[in-house]
Amino acid sequence: MKKNTLPMFLLLVSGVFFMTASSQLQAQNVQTAVDLETSVRNAVLKTPQYGVFDSISFRLDGNNVILQGQVLLPITKAEIFRRVSQISGIGNVIDDIGVLPLSRRDDALRLQVYRRIFNTADLYRYAFSPNPSIHIIVRDGRVMLDGLVSNEGDSQFAAMAARKVSGVFSVTNNLEIQK
Numbered sequence: 001m002k003k004n005t006l007p008m009f010l011l012l013v014s015g016v017f018f019m020t021a022s023s024q025l026q027a028q029n030v031q032t033a034v035d036l037e038t039s040v041r042n043a044v045l046k047t048p049q050y051g052v053f054d055s056i057s058f059r060l061d062g063n064n065v066i067l068q069g070q071v072l073l074p075i076t077k078a079e080i081f082r083r084v085s086q087i088s089g090i091g092n093v094i095d096d097i098g099v100l101p102l103s104r105r106d107d108a109l110r111l112q113v114y115r116r117i118f119n120t121a122d123l124y125r126y127a128f129s130p131n132p133s134i135h136i137i138v139r140d141g142r143v144m145l146d147g148l149v150s151n152e153g154d155s156q157f158a159a160m161a162a163r164k165v166s167g168v169f170s171v172t173n174n175l176e177i178q179k
Helices: 002-045 074-085 104-118 152-163
Strands: 055-061 064-071 093-099 134-139 142-149 170-177
Touching: 002 055, 002 074, 055 142, 064 074, 074 093, 104 134, 104 142, 104 152, 142 152, 152 170
Parallel strands: 064 093, 142 170
Antiparallel strands: 055 064, 134 142
8 A cells, every 4th residue: 555655645746846836937927027018118118209299009929029009200119119129038029100290280289289188277297297198199180199097087188178179180088097
């Protein structure tokens, strides 16, 4: 009876060891994904050219990054790509960032929408940070609001303020509520 007990004990101990090692490896992979996400987010937000008239999102696929969004200047696109590509642990970087076309009319609308939103009661606080959490994208007279706000009311106020600007054809409100 003792001869059968020893192999079973060894099998049980090795199984526990491999399960523990596997769960530790999974925890490291999750931690690595969180670290990569934080690093990519910081690289985008700390790009000097990235501002209120740019909107970038990204998706991680393993250690690969897919960058998406729209920026006002080509240098912003190039700098974000460069910074994300240099992050340790990043594999391939796919750049799906679009550069908004030059347009005096859209430039004027950007400024008017910016002033209207950030001069609205309670929304001015979003303009205080170096990189406001409300991003304004204007293309062909159409406005898209991206970013984070504290509550649903702020989201609605921002969209209503943008709609009041003369010359704006439509407003898409993609503002998310901060949890």
